[in-house]
Amino acid sequence: MEIVFKGGQFNEFTELNFKIESEYITGITGSGKTEILKLIDCIDYPKGSIYYDDVKLTKKNVNSIRRQVSLVEQEFKTQIFLKTVREHMLFIMKYYRLKINFPEKKMTDSLKIVGLESEYLDKEIDSLSASEKKLIQIAVSLLTNPDIILLDEPFINLDKKNEKLILILINKLKENYKKTIVIASHDSDMLYKYTKKMIFIKNNKVFLTGDTKEVYKRVDYLTKNKFEIPDIVRFTYKVIKEKNVNIDYHRDIRDLIKDIYKHV
Amino acid sequence: MSSIIEVDKLNYKNIFKNFSISIPENEFITISGTNKCGKTTLLKILSRDIKINNSIIYNKIYLESYTNNEIYNEIEAVIPSNEINFIFNTVEDELVFVLDNLGLSSEDKVKRLRKIVKVFKINKYMSCNPNNLHRNLRIKVEMALATIAKPKILLLDDVCSMMSKDETKEILDIIKYFKEEENMTIVMTTDNLSETIDSDYLYILRNGKIALEGKPKQILKEDNTINKIGLNLPFMVDLSVKLKDYDLIDDIGLDMDELVNKLWK
Numbered sequence: 001m002e003i004v005f006k007g008g009q010f011n012e013f014t015e016l017n018f019k020i021e022s023e024y025i026t027g028i029t030g031s032g033k034t035e036i037l038k039l040i041d042c043i044d045y046p047k048g049s050i051y052y053d054d055v056k057l058t059k060k061n062v063n064s065i066r067r068q069v070s071l072v073e074q075e076f077k078t079q080i081f082l083k084t085v086r087e088h089m090l091f092i093m094k095y096y097r098l099k100i101n102f103p104e105k106k107m108t109d110s111l112k113i114v115g116l117e118s119e120y121l122d123k124e125i126d127s128l129s130a131s132e133k134k135l136i137q138i139a140v141s142l143l144t145n146p147d148i149i150l151l152d153e154p155f156i157n158l159d160k161k162n163e164k165l166i167l168i169l170i171n172k173l174k175e176n177y178k179k180t181i182v183i184a185s186h187d188s189d190m191l192y193k194y195t196k197k198m199i200f201i202k203n204n205k206v207f208l209t210g211d212t213k214e215v216y217k218r219v220d221y222l223t224k225n226k227f228e229i230p231d232i233v234r235f236t237y238k239v240i241k242e243k244n245v246n247i248d249y250h251r252d253i254r255d256l257i258k259d260i261y262k263h264v
Numbered sequence: 265m266s267s268i269i270e271v272d273k274l275n276y277k278n279i280f281k282n283f284s285i286s287i288p289e290n291e292f293i294t295i296s297g298t299n300k301c302g303k304t305t306l307l308k309i310l311s312r313d314i315k316i317n318n319s320i321i322y323n324k325i326y327l328e329s330y331t332n333n334e335i336y337n338e339i340e341a342v343i344p345s346n347e348i349n350f351i352f353n354t355v356e357d358e359l360v361f362v363l364d365n366l367g368l369s370s371e372d373k374v375k376r377l378r379k380i381v382k383v384f385k386i387n388k389y390m391s392c393n394p395n396n397l398h399r400n401l402r403i404k405v406e407m408a409l410a411t412i413a414k415p416k417i418l419l420l421d422d423v424c425s426m427m428s429k430d431e432t433k434e435i436l437d438i439i440k441y442f443k444e445e446e447n448m449t450i451v452m453t454t455d456n457l458s459e460t461i462d463s464d465y466l467y468i469l470r471n472g473k474i475a476l477e478g479k480p481k482q483i484l485k486e487d488n489t490i491n492k493i494g495l496n497l498p499f500m501v502d503l504s505v506k507l508k509d510y511d512l513i514d515d516i517g518l519d520m521d522e523l524v525n526k527l528w529k
Contacts, residue, residue, distance in 0.1 A: 130299050156426055159298035159455050161494040186428050189499070228428050231499035235520055243528040253499070257506050264512060264527050 001053050001068060001147035001180050003040060008048030010039055013204045016048060020148075020197075025174055025181045027191040027212065030201035030227065033184035034074075037150045040182065041071040067096060070141035071150045076133045078125055085128075085136055086121040092140055100143075110139040113177070114169055131162035138169065148180045149173060155190065167194060192216055192230035193251050200227055217249060232256060268449050269310060269327075269339075269417060274319040279305050280472045287417075287451055292443050294460035294480070295453045297469035298494045303453040304345065306469075307421045310451065311341035337366070340410035341419035344403055350394040355386060355405050358394055362412050376412060383438055384408045400427050407435075411442060418442065420452040424459055432459060457484060458498035461518055468493060485516055 005016040013032065020026050020040070028036055039046055042062050050057045052065050082088045089107045093100060100106045108118040114135045128136065134154060141149055151170070155163045173179040185191055191198065191212065198215050200208040202225060208215055216222070219229055219237045229237075232253060239245050245263050250256045268289040274280045279302045287293055287310075295303045308314045312327065312335075320327040322339070352358045359380065363373045381387050384404050389397065394405050403423050410418060420439075424432040436459065442448040452463070460466045460480045468476040468483065470493050476483050484490070487497055487505045497505070504516040504523060517523050 153426060157299070157422075159494050160496045162299060186426060188429075226430070228430070235499070235503070235524070238520060238524050239528070243524060245528055253502055253506065257503070257510065260507065260512065260527065261510055 002051075003148065003180075004051040005039075006049045006051065008046075010046040010048040011035065011044060013039070013048075015205050018199055018206050018209050020180065020182060020199075022053075022180050023174060023178050024196045025170065025183065025194060026197040026199065027195035028182060028184045028199045028201065029186060029188065029191060030207065032201045032204060033186075034152050036199075036201060037071055037152055037182065037184050040148070040150055041069050042066045043071075067098075067144045068146050069148045069150065070144055070146040072134075072137045072141050072152065072154065074153045074156060076125065076137055083124050083126075084121065085123055085125060088125060088136075089121070089140055089143060092143055096144055098144060106143060110142040111136075113142055113173075114139045115165075130157045131165060134158065134162075134166055135169070138166075138173075146179070148182065150182045150184070152184050153186070154183060155185070155187065163190075170194075186228070188216075188228040188230045189232070192233060200225075202227075213249060213251070269320065269322045271306070271309070272319055272321055274309070274316065276305065276309065276314070276316060283472060283474075285467065285474065287449060288465070289449055290443065290447050291464040292439055292450045292462075293452070293465050293467070294463040295451065295467045295469060296455060296457055296460055296495060297453075297475075298455065301469040302472040303469055304343070304421050307341065307343065307419050307451065307453055310417075311339060311343070311419050313341065313343065313346070337413035338415055339417045339419065340413070340415040341421070342403065342406045342410050342423055343419075343421040344399070344406070344423060344425075345421065348406070350405075353393050354391050355394050355397075355408075356390040358405070358409060359412055362409055366413055380408050380412045383411075383441055385434075400431055404435075407438070411446075411448075414446055415448065417449045417451065420450065422453050422455065424454060424456065436462060455495065456498075457490070457495055457501070460484075461498065468495070481516075481518070 002022040003020040005018050007015060007017050010016050038044065042057060042065055045059065045062060057065055078088050079091065082091055086107065090103065093103060107121060111118060111120055116135055154166055158166065170181055174181050183195060195212045198210060198212045199206060207225065216230060216233045219233065222229060233249060236247060236249050239247055247259045247263055250259065266289055267286040270286040272284055274283040297303050309316050309320065315328065317328050318326060350358055352361060359377060363377060386404060386408060389401060394402065397405060424435055439450050443450055454460060463480055466478065466480040466483050467474055475493055476486060476489060484501045490497055500518045500520060501516060504513060507513045508516060513526055
């Protein structure tokens with residue numbers, strides 16, 4: 001699903017003109033990134049215009065559009081009286097008034113997509129590890145069959161192994177299930193490596209958008225505006241600028257090394 | 265080098281079995297490891313968040329034998345996952361409350377408050393409600409509260425996990441300040457090895473055991489072991505280790521300018 005912001009006032013934001021393309025992984029960085037995710041998730045009903053596949057968000061259709069968007073928050077938030085994964089999932093289905101004929105099957109199917117066995121339904125949420133919690137959160141987000149999955153700092157508190165696990169899952173959701181993915185993160189190294197498009201937010205406005213590999217080449221411009229540059233880009237930029245060596249910008253360190261080898 | 269606090273043959277749940285570690289005085293120690301390696305638990309044990317008997321020795325005496333008054337303000341911890349609630353409505357009131365209980369002269373109180381506000385650069389937020397601050401600012405306020413009473417030991421649990429590289433550098437500079445100017449011993453956990461490079465000593469834990477320990481620049485050369493443990497190598501380490509494999513450089517370096525100048529003279 002494609003999302004288009006067409007100007008106007010959005011809470012504290014002004015001049016939000018940008019497009020999130022269907023079935024891509026888009027990254028958002030800068031201060032206010034979580035708030036942008038909340039706008040897309042229609043948590044608040046904004047004054048500005050947002051289009052979901054050419055349908056304008058209105059008071060009438062806000063509920064049906066909300067069901068097509070799922071926000072995976074930084075922390076696993078649940079109600080205090082809900083102990084197990086099953087209880088939490090049933091609560092979410094009720095909360096969104098989902099008409100599901102076979103809830104048990106829906107829950108196990110969602111777990112299966114994220115690679116977890118149905119035994120997890122009876123596990124207590126408090127007993128889960130950080131990565132299990134993140135996987136369960138994503139499974140919960142799938143209950144509504146959303147077209148768009150928004151992830152707010154999904155790798156916080158995850159180590160490298162678990163980060164990879166989540167990234168593989170995100171890619172699977174995009175490739176096999178045709179989901180549109182938006183990742184809000186402060187981690188420029190991760191955004192550079194895994195996103196296709198980037199949106200930079202500054203002073204409550206969209207500062208820069210574009211193809212990830214291309215936008216990050218504007219090192220001076222981004223640095224001047226206090227955006228973080230991925231290490232691999234900073235290195236490549238330095239080599240090109242200071243040594244006049246014509247190496248390419250790479251996402252993978254192994255490709256960079258091959259390129260260095262050719263040029264020393 | 266004498267240790268200020270040490271863990272002696274600690275047994276705790278199924279996380280630690282006969283675990284020992286020693287923290288030397290007035291050094292900046294980093295503890296790293298993957299999820300569930302025990303690093304946060306260790307910090308909670310050192311901060312008496314989790315109470316343990318007969319295993320933790322502080323200044324040669326078991327930690328549990330100190331009264332609260334004796335040890336109050338000597339060991340301070342910032343553990344963001346604990347999600348504390350601030351009592352007062354402004355950052356200033358929070359800081360002043362701690363100061364008031366230190367028995368300082370009013371002149372010294374003002375001096376100390378000014379110093380802390382300057383070190384953490386929080387003057388803009390003094391009248392803000394600390395409960396409404398963004399996570400990273402909140403952590404800074406928590407750190408200011410933890411350091412205002414000049415503790416001997418400052419324990420920090422993954423405080424930079426959501427910070428940008430610039431914000432992280434700021435925190436690392438603040439840590440350096442307290443170590444050098446106020447002789448604090450600082451123990452910080454992190455799963456980001458690039459935060460450990462400037463520490464005096466690095467422990468990498470795995471399943472409740474010390475897998476690697478030593479000066480960070482030496483430890484980070486063990487790229488195979490670190491990869492196996494499941495931690496990310498900082499970019500510069502990763503790059504220079506691989507370039508060394510290709511015989512393009514002789515030694516692992518962490519400085520980007522230096523490396524570029526070595527490759528293209």
